[in-house]
Amino acid sequence: MPTGNPAGSADGPPEPAPPVIALTGVGRSFPGPPPVTALHPSDLVIRRGEYVAVTGPSGSGKSTLLHLLGLLDTPTTGSYELDGIDTARLGDRDRSTLRGRRIGFVFQSFHLLAHRTAEENVLLAQVYNRTPRARRRAAAREALHQVGLAHRTQALPGTLSGGERQRVAIARALVNRPSLLLCDEPTGNLDSANATAVLAQFEELHARGHTLVVITHDPAVAEHARRSVRISDGRLSELTTPAVGG
Template sequence: MTEQATHPEGGQPVIVLDALERIYPGPAPVHAVRPVDLVIGQGDFAAIVGPSGSGKSTLLNVLGLLDSPTAGRYLLDGIDTGPLRPAQRAALRGSKIGFVFQSFHLLANRTALDNVALAGTYAKTPRKIRLARAAEAIEMVGLSHRAGFMPSVMSGGERQRLAIARALACRPAVLLCDEPTGNLDTERSEEILALFEQMNAAGFTIVIVTHDEQLAARAHRRIEVRDGNVRDLPTSEPPCTGPVEAGSQ
């Protein structure tokens, strides 16, 4: 039976999983994500939580079109991703998804503006438009005064804000974030949390995988993954942190 985890508010769907599952084959197949129905609507701010090895990373990779499901359907902004060829998946990923990682993945020999402008390269956006969008995104994260600086002279918090600007520059349907405060101290983490809240208030859809309970508590919705099972958590219910089943991904 499909584990239900549906969107409670009924906003325009951005992510729709229909009986989706991911199984890693082997002598003892691993059900990294068990059959799930999940809807993430436009304007959602969701935290994906759960123990290490529970399937969070696998779910994020499927949502980010970095991995394909074994069964079921994944619709991204109304597009069925199943029939797409690799090049089509890459193009859809570049136009619809903004990624933010724990590591900043910035080019040391490029300015802040150039780092952000590179986001539109895969979508083959003309350079003039890419630079304009990059400047707008940098302004959104409060770094206009640092646009001409190299990442090496920026603080960790500034570099993560720059990485967020890069994710915003392609005007994605959803931001997918993997432990975005993992490399930051408490003060810088708070700045990034406030920025995510600001972006969400501006209408951006945000999905964050995190072990940080403070971050998860700030999200409007928590989705737990445990032993491959996916479910929405009531806002008053803490995430499970107990032992993990051997072999879970």
Template sequence: MTYEPATPVIEFRQVGLTYPGPPPVAALKPCDLTVRRGEFVTVVGPSGSGKSTFLNIVGLLDSPTGGRYLLDGLDTSILKDAERTALRGRRIGFVFQSFHLLPHRSAQENVELALVYNGSPHRTRRANAREALERVGLGHRAAAVPTRLSGGERQRVAIARALVARPALLLCDEPTGNLDTANARSVLSLLDELHAGGMTVLVITHDADVARRGSRTVAIRDGVLREQLAGIPAGGPEAL
């Protein structure tokens, strides 16, 4: 399937999710959102605001109970579970606060694992993993195991793993949450570089400094999603 450049990567049309009760809980109230190719969007909000629900819907981990979610123009609401899983593997790269690296596998092997289940030949997996590590500046550390890497290097390996399948969207959940200031700055600079290179980046964060890196910011509070037009308040996302 080909994707038109003008097609939004993410398009929410009155998407919402209500967990059944009693009583029912509207974790994400019906909302519209468009993220176009090449944007860097940050999503902020206090704990319990609905950020995790939003993340799970965007990442095709949960299905909305209302509305339509189009990913690269494809209506995900009509897909079966296996189709959703396959689409997620092809079109979305995930980066989490915890790196989720296998400790006894090298950096290259950890990146290769992202390609194991999509049928890529072994030789192709090796070449693509090395290319992804070079892209995040870690080609020289391909043979190192995670315990021999700094926190920032481990997160870069995780980002390489997310990029190796050439996704349409890089979806990051608190990507600097486990990093010290220097390593966080390094990872954020990498995200800036990826965005400058045309990658669509969406970052879920509670950190006001991280949120300001985005070209757009979306705020969620009490399950209500809205554009944050005036920037992040001085008190950070908790002040929204």
């Protein structure tokens, strides 16, 4: 949600858009006894168009961070701004609306409805976003086209490969044109060939300007990101990740 003066105004050029993600001192703890700190107060800024990997072992706090970034949980300390919107000021309904409009999720398990076609699985994601009914089918087909599945719109999940099912899930995440694509171990259920295809898909989405955050324990997956953040014992630290493909 850009701020500032419109382009070409007499007051000068527009201000840059706010970061997609801006965490300031964000932490999450759970009451005891004894109390547990799952995420120590942390700062993190992710700008539009970045491709970021969050790495760390099991129990490091990756799931806690995922839930916070995805507006599935609220921090106990600090502030989280999504597209410049202070999420702490939102009630449950507004948070849910913001999540549906601004965040697309891709999980390790595809979570596709077995008796619905690929097109229908993608189309249903728009119901909760209040997309006008007349636009839903065309938007679903466009999203499937983006992930190279225009020829599989009427296929049931059981007839698709693992990689194709994950690409349907990616299309479902993209259909509402979110600001952020949040991916949790997206290749965890795939063989090496299908994992390679999905990672190539992420490269294409990044090249088109999408903002991706991939949470993974796999260094081979993290290598494809342009930037890497590590979480260990609930503490975030920046890492340098070599760019792949330039």
